[in-house]
Amino acid sequence: MTSVLVCDDSPLAREALRRAVATVPGVERVTTAANGEEVLRRWGADRSDLILVDVRMPGLGAVETVRRLLSADSGARIIMLTVAEDLDGVALAVAAGARGYLHKDASRAELRSTVTQALADPTWRLAPRRLRSADMGAAPTLTAREIQVLEGMSHGRSNAEIGRELFLSEDTVKTHARRLFKKLGASDRAHAVALGFRWGLVR
Amino acid sequence: MTSVLVCDDSPLAREALRRAVATVPGVERVTTAANGEEVLRRWGADRSDLILVDVRMPGLGAVETVRRLLSADSGARIIMLTVAEDLDGVALAVAAGARGYLHKDASRAELRSTVTQALADPTWRLAPRRLRSADMGAAPTLTAREIQVLEGMSHGRSNAEIGRELFLSEDTVKTHARRLFKKLGASDRAHAVALGFRWGLVR
DNA sequence: ACGACGGTCACCCGAAAGAGTTACGGGTGA
DNA sequence: TCACCCGTAACTCTTTCGGGTGACCGTCGT
Numbered sequence: 144m145t146s147v148l149v150c151d152d153s154p155l156a157r158e159a160l161r162r163a164v165a166t167v168p169g170v171e172r173v174t175t176a177a178n179g180e181e182v183l184r185r186w187g188a189d190r191s192d193l194i195l196v197d198v199r200m201p202g203l204g205a206v207e208t209v210r211r212l213l214s215a216d217s218g219a220r221i222i223m224l225t226v227a228e229d230l231d232g233v234a235l236a237v238a239a240g241a242r243g244y245l246h247k248d249a250s251r252a253e254l255r256s257t258v259t260q261a262l263a264d265p266t267w268r269l270a271p272r273r274l275r276s277a278d279m280g281a282a283p284t285l286t287a288r289e290i291q292v293l294e295g296m297s298h299g300r301s302n303a304e305i306g307r308e309l310f311l312s313e314d315t316v317k318t319h320a321r322r323l324f325k326k327l328g329a330s331d332r333a334h335a336v337a338l339g340f341r342w343g344l345v346r
Numbered sequence: 347m348t349s350v351l352v353c354d355d356s357p358l359a360r361e362a363l364r365r366a367v368a369t370v371p372g373v374e375r376v377t378t379a380a381n382g383e384e385v386l387r388r389w390g391a392d393r394s395d396l397i398l399v400d401v402r403m404p405g406l407g408a409v410e411t412v413r414r415l416l417s418a419d420s421g422a423r424i425i426m427l428t429v430a431e432d433l434d435g436v437a438l439a440v441a442a443g444a445r446g447y448l449h450k451d452a453s454r455a456e457l458r459s460t461v462t463q464a465l466a467d468p469t470w471r472l473a474p475r476r477l478r479s480a481d482m483g484a485a486p487t488l489t490a491r492e493i494q495v496l497e498g499m500s501h502g503r504s505n506a507e508i509g510r511e512l513f514l515s516e517d518t519v520k521t522h523a524r525r526l527f528k529k530l531g532a533s534d535r536a537h538a539v540a541l542g543f544r545w546g547l548v549r
Numbered sequence: 550a551c552g553a554c555g556g557t558c559a560c561c562c563g564a565a566a567g568a569g570t571t572a573c574g575g576g577t578g579a
Numbered sequence: 580t581c582a583c584c585c586g587t588a589a590c591t592c593t594t595t596c597g598g599g600t601g602a603c604c605g606t607c608g609t
Contacts, residue, residue, distance in 0.1 A: 286555065299537025301595070315557050321597070322555090331565090331597075332536040334502025340543040489585065504565070518587050524567070525585085534567075534595090 145262060146172035148191040150182045150208075151224065160195065160224070160254075167258045179208035180287065186212055186219070193261055196241070197224045207284075207344070209241050220261060242267060285344060289323040292316055297336045297345050348465060349375035351394040353385045353411075354427065363398065363427070363457075370461045382411035389415060389422070396464055399444070400427045412444050423464060446531075460531075488547060492526040495519055500539045500548050 147170055149160045165173045174191065176182045182196065194212065198205045205223065212219045221241040242261060261267045285293065288309075295305035295316075302316040309316070320332065327342075329335035339345040350373055352363045368376045377394065379385045385399065399411060415422045424444040445464060488496065491512075498508035498519075505519040512519070523535065530545075532538035542548040 288556070296536040297540035299533035299540070301534075303595085311556090312558055314559055317597075318557075319555095321599095324597080330502035331504075332534075333499045333539045336536045336539045337500035337502075337543070337548075340540070341549075345540075346544075491586070506565090514586090515588055517589055520567075521587075522585095524569095527567085 144171055145169050146174065146189070146191040147258065147262075148174050148176065148182065148185060148194045150176040150178070150195065151197040163254055164195070164258060167255045167262075169259070169262060179205070179211075182208055183211055183215070186215065190216065190219075192220065193258065194219060194221045195224055195258075196221055207290075218265075220265070220267075222257070222261060283326040283328075283342065283344075285323055285326060289319050289326070290344060292319040293323055293335060293339050294345050296320075296332045297339065347374055348372050349377065349392075349394040350461065350465075351377050351379065351385065351388060351397045353379040353381070353398065354400040366457050367398070367461055370458050370465070372465060373461070382414075385411055386414055386418070389418065393419065393422075395423065396461065397422060397424045398427055398461075399424055421468075423468070425460065425464060459533075463531075486529045486531075486545065486547075488526055488529060492522050492529070493547060495522040496526055496538060496542050497548050499523075499535045500542065 147164050147167075149164060151160060161173050161175050164170060172191075174185060174189075176185055179196075182194065185191075186194070196205055196208060209221055209223075212221060222243050223241045243257070291309060292305055295308060300308070302320065303313045305311075306313045306316045320335075324330070324332075324335055327335050327338045329338055336345070350367050350370075352367060354363060364376050364378050367373060375394075377388060377392075379388055382399075385397065388394075389397070397415065412424055412426075415424060425446050426444045446460070494512060495508055498511060503511065505523065506516045508514075509516045509519045523538075527533070527535075527538055530538050530541045532541055539548070
């Protein structure tokens, strides 16, 4: 029983991927998820043989998702999906333990051959590259809420606006902000946003 | 009577956009079109105050649509809609005369604020710049000083600290800050830093 | 069962930020 | 020449931020 889990925040892309992966010989089941949290839930319930994860995701980021999947099961086989040239994100995810990546605008044949290969060989890995893997150890771990607040900041929202968006009081947003500042070592929101980008926590 | 015209080839996206734009304060009517030809027809019949056009369209392309709209009425206010990182298309459309662009996966608040801004100010432009077709990056042009100030912000410096670093008064730093906010379309320093990263102006 | 942590909310307070406005000299392009 | 932008600076006024502190309630791990 070979199953694949596909994660992408865009419903259209998700469906297209689901259909494409389903045509790979040997794949019996394809499940989908819209975000990192859902991936972790589904993975906990039913471990697929392969996971495809979009690098750019709201909420729990791709890097964090990869890290948590691997801490749950170090044997998890993960392939990143990327749209454009955000190679930084891919690099970080690969450094975090993903097996490789796929361009979303790769041909269907390309996708199929990569998936086939990854399924056939449990040790399959994209050519190992020299990445900033050393940096990853020090990467601050933000909670989902903290990342949501950080993302709000990166979109120019005030604490009050973020609170309205997340159905929280402004004071609660401030608490999350203070905690994430401390974790990141940021002196203010602008600094926090910059560090978020440098760590690949937001994009 | 404020009206907005939305053009997108995907019915789902079209409806979602229509609903989102309809919630913008001051907008009384939202009409939709599925392609460039229809936009031109509707524009001929009844000129809206603002037009949102998907960059990716079948038949008459977005760039050609923009060009024809502007040749019919040079005051037409057009904002491009883009899905991914097809900056080429956006850049061409902006070069052709579009006022700016919006990521389709931008938050509803972001969309609303951009539309509000564009409706409020007839001269609104995402980044007032002298675009050449070769510009291609479409990145807003910040002056050296503005980039220095933005970099200071990205390192968590206060305006006063940035001033001391650059041998400027705090008030001067504030002036540079205000100007770069306007150029980037940022609402505060955190947003400006985020946009700086997204445009590749800082790292 | 205990503590640590995360999520929620509240209050106070001083320090920043940001908006608006004005101003002046220099450079540059139309 | 005139208009426009840039760099510099000052002023006021309001909003927002950030730190400190305390509190209550879950959950999770040990």
